[in-house]
Amino acid sequence: MAPVPTSSIDRLVESVADRMAEVNALIASHAGSDVTMIPEVADHLISSGGKRIRPMLTLATARLFDYRGDGDVKLATAVEYMHTATLLHDDVVDDSAMRRGKPAARMIWGNQASVLVGDFLLGQAFKLMVDVGSLEALDVFSSAAATISEGEVRQLAGAKNLSVGEDHYMAVIDAKTAALFAAATAAGPIIARAASYRAPLESYGRNLGLAFQLIDDALDFGGDAATLGKNVGDDLREGKATLPVLLAYGRGSAEDRAFWERCIERSEVQDEDVLKARDLVLATGALADTQARAQEFADRALEDLKSVPPAPMRDALAEVVGFAVSRLH
Amino acid sequence: MAPVPTSSIDRLVESVADRMAEVNALIASHAGSDVTMIPEVADHLISSGGKRIRPMLTLATARLFDYRGDGDVKLATAVEYMHTATLLHDDVVDDSAMRRGKPAARMIWGNQASVLVGDFLLGQAFKLMVDVGSLEALDVFSSAAATISEGEVRQLAGAKNLSVGEDHYMAVIDAKTAALFAAATAAGPIIARAASYRAPLESYGRNLGLAFQLIDDALDFGGDAATLGKNVGDDLREGKATLPVLLAYGRGSAEDRAFWERCIERSEVQDEDVLKARDLVLATGALADTQARAQEFADRALEDLKSVPPAPMRDALAEVVGFAVSRLH
Numbered sequence: 001m002a003p004v005p006t007s008s009i010d011r012l013v014e015s016v017a018d019r020m021a022e023v024n025a026l027i028a029s030h031a032g033s034d035v036t037m038i039p040e041v042a043d044h045l046i047s048s049g050g051k052r053i054r055p056m057l058t059l060a061t062a063r064l065f066d067y068r069g070d071g072d073v074k075l076a077t078a079v080e081y082m083h084t085a086t087l088l089h090d091d092v093v094d095d096s097a098m099r100r101g102k103p104a105a106r107m108i109w110g111n112q113a114s115v116l117v118g119d120f121l122l123g124q125a126f127k128l129m130v131d132v133g134s135l136e137a138l139d140v141f142s143s144a145a146a147t148i149s150e151g152e153v154r155q156l157a158g159a160k161n162l163s164v165g166e167d168h169y170m171a172v173i174d175a176k177t178a179a180l181f182a183a184a185t186a187a188g189p190i191i192a193r194a195a196s197y198r199a200p201l202e203s204y205g206r207n208l209g210l211a212f213q214l215i216d217d218a219l220d221f222g223g224d225a226a227t228l229g230k231n232v233g234d235d236l237r238e239g240k241a242t243l244p245v246l247l248a249y250g251r252g253s254a255e256d257r258a259f260w261e262r263c264i265e266r267s268e269v270q271d272e273d274v275l276k277a278r279d280l281v282l283a284t285g286a287l288a289d290t291q292a293r294a295q296e297f298a299d300r301a302l303e304d305l306k307s308v309p310p311a312p313m314r315d316a317l318a319e320v321v322g323f324a325v326s327r328l329h
Numbered sequence: 330m331a332p333v334p335t336s337s338i339d340r341l342v343e344s345v346a347d348r349m350a351e352v353n354a355l356i357a358s359h360a361g362s363d364v365t366m367i368p369e370v371a372d373h374l375i376s377s378g379g380k381r382i383r384p385m386l387t388l389a390t391a392r393l394f395d396y397r398g399d400g401d402v403k404l405a406t407a408v409e410y411m412h413t414a415t416l417l418h419d420d421v422v423d424d425s426a427m428r429r430g431k432p433a434a435r436m437i438w439g440n441q442a443s444v445l446v447g448d449f450l451l452g453q454a455f456k457l458m459v460d461v462g463s464l465e466a467l468d469v470f471s472s473a474a475a476t477i478s479e480g481e482v483r484q485l486a487g488a489k490n491l492s493v494g495e496d497h498y499m500a501v502i503d504a505k506t507a508a509l510f511a512a513a514t515a516a517g518p519i520i521a522r523a524a525s526y527r528a529p530l531e532s533y534g535r536n537l538g539l540a541f542q543l544i545d546d547a548l549d550f551g552g553d554a555a556t557l558g559k560n561v562g563d564d565l566r567e568g569k570a571t572l573p574v575l576l577a578y579g580r581g582s583a584e585d586r587a588f589w590e591r592c593i594e595r596s597e598v599q600d601e602d603v604l605k606a607r608d609l610v611l612a613t614g615a616l617a618d619t620q621a622r623a624q625e626f627a628d629r630a631l632e633d634l635k636s637v638p639p640a641p642m643r644d645a646l647a648e649v650v651g652f653a654v655s656r657l658h
Contacts, residue, residue: 035483089448093441112422115444116482119418119451123475126455130467138459138467146452153445154364 007322009053015316016059019073023055026077030124041105041117045084048100053320054184055080057208061188061201064313071132071191078141079184081125086148086180088118093156094238136190140202144183151175160239160265162249169243173213174206181209200307204317207301211324214294217242218287218328221278233274239264243293245277247286256280291328298325336651338382344645345388348402352384355406359453370434370446374413377429382649383513384409386537390517390530393642400461400520407470408513410454415477415509417447422485423567465519469531473512480504489568489594491578498572502542503535510538529636533646536630541653543623546571547616550607551657562603568593572622574606576615585609620657627654 013020031042055076062072090096091104092111098104106114122145129138155172158164185205189197220235221244235242241249241264249260263269263277281287301321308314342349360371384405391401419425420433421440427433435443451474458467484501487493514534518526549564550573564571570578570593578589592598592606610616630650637643 033479033482035479035486037482037486038479089444092444111440112485113482115418115421116478116485119478120475120482122448122451123471123473123478126467126471127475130464130471133464135459135462135464138455142452142455142459144452146449146456149445149448149452150362150364150367153362153366153442153449156441156445157364157366 007326009320009323011316011319012056012060015313016056019059022073023076026073027080037113038117038120041109041113044105048102054083057184058187060313060317061185062192065192065194067192074128074132075137075187078125078128081121085118085121088114134191137187140183140186144179147175147179162241162260162264164241166246169246177213178206178209182206197308200304204301204304207297208321208324211294211297214290215325215327218244218290221281221287236263236277237269239267244281244286244290247289248281248284251284294325336655338649338652340645340648341385341389344642345385348388351402352405355402356409366442367446367449370438370442373434377431383412386513387516389642389646390514391521394521394523396521403457403461404466404516407454407457410450414447414450417443463520466516469512469515473508476504476508491570491589491593493570495575498575506542507535507538511535526637529633533630533633536626537650537653540623540626543619544654544656547573547619547657550610565592565606566598568596573610573615573619576618577610577613580613623654
């Protein structure tokens with residue numbers, strides 16, 4: 001048997017495959033409704049080949065403490081619904097045409113359906129959480145829901161603005177991405193009643209989420225539509241002042257700064273600008289520094305795991321960290 | 330002292346005024362965020378003079394059983410947040426320009442902010458419910474959240490369609506309006522641990538909500554923008570096949586049916602069509618029958634109240650029913 005690669009989600013996938021099959025069945029059944037537009041819209045996105053890392057993290061952190069019950073499957077499903085609801089609303093907010101290499105739901109069913117089906121999935125997520133009956137888990141997820149949307153509004157308020165600064169950027173990704181990762185990894189120890197491990201695992205999730213988002217934002221200047229399911233330069237076209245942009249802008253010549261201002265603040269982006277932007281984030285070291293920042297959070301996530309008892313599942317969680325930061329290579 | 334009118338919310342307003350002051354304070358404080366766009370958008374709608382009937386119903390149904398604690402105030406605030414979130418998303422879905430006599434939030438801050446601030450308020454609502462710690466209340470409200478959005482999608486799927494039928498219409502208003510009224514009136518007995526009164530009060534709320542929505546839909550052909558805060562004919566312009574329309578369409582001549590098909594199914598509505606539509610719903614008895622249907626649900630709501638011990642608060646709840654159906658006169 002070939003050695004398991006150390007920067008992969010394969011071991012995570014394998015070690016929760018049995019529970020994940022139940023999650024996938026529950027995802028499909030609870031997105032049902034006699035209002036046919038609901039399963040149509042939900043299935044379009046749900047079956048579009050997302051990696052489902054967040055629900056796997058909930059299953060994995062529960063199994064780490066030998067959790068027995070069905071709360072892990074329900075909370076994992078709730079996590080994926082919350083994530084899907086966020087994507088549906090995000091695509092409306094960003095006017096996105098594509099999602100995971102397919103037309104965004106809003107391009108087929110319209111913005112209205114995307115808003116309302118997102119709301120429906122959020123409602124279903126809370127019903128599943130109530131079903132589990134853990135007020136602590138409900139607390140974590142309802143706080144995450146408020147934090148995620150607060151982060152999205154913060155991002156919207158700072159859109160097309162190069163003077164927002166790195167703190168703003170970090171606050172945005174901490175809220176819109178890391179909060180749900182943190183809730184997903186807190187859920188396991190909460191339902192498994194492993195209270196003393198909640199803090200390190202929640203911290204692991206947050207740091208992993210930050211590393212993930214930093215690399216995602218770096219990937220807007222690399223990779224390609226086929227592997228990413230989105231187009232290189234999408235963030236640029238949407239006027240998102242991500243970290244690579246903020247760093248390159250800060251380090252740029254007057255001419256470079258004028259270029260970024262035109263692209264980000266005035267939304268005048270031509271196809272050739274995407275290549276030029278890529279050159280600039282490479283030449284100024286902005287991309288390398290974004291990657292280094294991601295590695296810092298990855299290191300913190302690995303440090304968090306040291307507080308957790310050694311187990312094959314812990315190794316699987318460590319490999320996810322490697323996967324998060326290796327995607328740029 | 331003048332006699333209390335029997336079709337008014339005055340007595341309800343008076344009998345929960347002390348607790349409502351706390352609700353209003355909580356509404357203002359929890360809509361806060363250092364992301365300034367959030368309180369701006371939220372306050373625009375929250376301070377726009379809605380009657381806040383739903384939170385008052387929660388306070389009243391808790392006080393009916395001498396509830397002591399702060400759960401009533403928190404759940405009442407959650408109810409108003411859920412309602413506000415729904416309005417923000419509704420305005421996006423309906424492309425509405427006005428809400429309560431003011432420009433809709435989306436006209437000032439854009440659809441994106443309306444979607445995201447709605448999400449934020451929904452998250453805050455769930456946080457407040459978790460704070461109260463009643464899994465039964467959480468169950469009622471999370472189910473209502475899913476039901477409301479399912480009803481909105483059902484309405485969207487049947488928009489601009491005159492063949493949907495009365496059952497479709499009733500299913501829509503039961504979900505999009507009555508479900509939250511029912512949750513609001515179930516919340517009181519739930520937190521006051523008056524378990525045997527949950528069913529009749531939940532039924533009271535549902536029937537009251539149905540009566541309310543039927544009269545609202547009738548008011549699209551009467552009243553005026555000043556008293557309603559919306560323009561007469563708005564539903565018509567949005568292609569909504571409400572009960573008065575469905576009834577008038579079913580009873581109309583070939584020429585009348587062609588008129589309705591043009592207005593509702595092809596969205597070709599001129600200003601003079603609003604007057605013609607009004608004539609038709611009056612002449613065919615569609616408006617009177619809609620009102621009669623509302624009265625049926627009002628009667629059922631009053632019947633529900635008979636299961637509740639006599640008390641001044643019960644009388645106040647009965648007067649709200651009278652208020653709901655008297656608005657058309």
